[in-house]
Amino acid sequence: FTKAHSDGVARLAKFIGSLWNLPQERCEMLELAGLLHDIGKLRLPDALLEKPGKLTLEERAQIQKT
Incomplete structure (x- = not known):
């Protein structure tokens, strides 16, 4: 998904x-x-990027740290 998404944004x-x-x-x-x-x-x-459904508060915090 991520590669296809980036390619689409680039185009x-x-x-x-x-x-x-x-x-x-x-x-x-x-x-x-x-x-x-x-x-x-x-x-x-990868598990976080590919997780189906909503992210937990902890997962959101992890993303915001990067």
């Missing part, structure tokens, strides 16, 4: 940049930003 960011008539270099920067926007999730356990 959307680049597309929006092109709609705004930004130079190609800026559109590519937006694309890279989209890929990296959730980089902090790398520090979280």
Whole structure:
């Protein structure tokens, strides 16, 4: 899920940049930003990222620490 989500955000960011008539270099920067926007999730356990349902208060606190 996370990889597909980041890819989608990256494509959307680049597309929006092109709609705004930004130079190609800026559109590519937006694309890279989209890929990296959730980089902090790398520090979280997979079990927490993949947990179905609501997070506990402790789990939310763990996410906010990263």
